[in-house]
Amino acid sequence: MRLxxxxxxxxxxGQCTYMHPRLFxxxxxxxxxxxxxxxxxxxxxxxxxxxxxxxxSSIHLLDDDAAAAN
Ligand code: SF4
Structure with a gap:
């Protein structure tokens, strides 16, 4: 999966960076x-x-095949 x-x-x-500093x-x-x-x-x-x-709703997890097609 691609984030x-x-x-x-x-x-x-800033919610994602505050709540999930390991990811953002x-x-x-x-x-x-x-x-x-x-x-x-x-x-x-x-x-x-x-x-x-x-x-x-700006954060998406794409499956790698879909991400490669984009
Ligand atoms: S991606 Fe969502 S949670 Fe993160 S800063 Fe943007 S609006 Fe806020």
């Missing part, structure tokens, strides 16, 4: 930067949690 953030819809709320850090422009592009195990669970909690 991505849609920066066109992200509200820069805040970039200089205030947008989140993905730290682990292919999370596994516990980090994959965290990524699912982050996607669920994002207020603008």
């Amino acid at each position: 991505t953030v849609n920066l066109r819809t992200c509200l820069r709320s 850090r805040e970039g200089e422009d205030g947008f989140p930067v993905v730290l682990v592009e292919h999370p596994e195990g516990e980090l994959l669970e965290e990524a699912r949690d982050a996607a669920e909690l994002c207020p603008s």
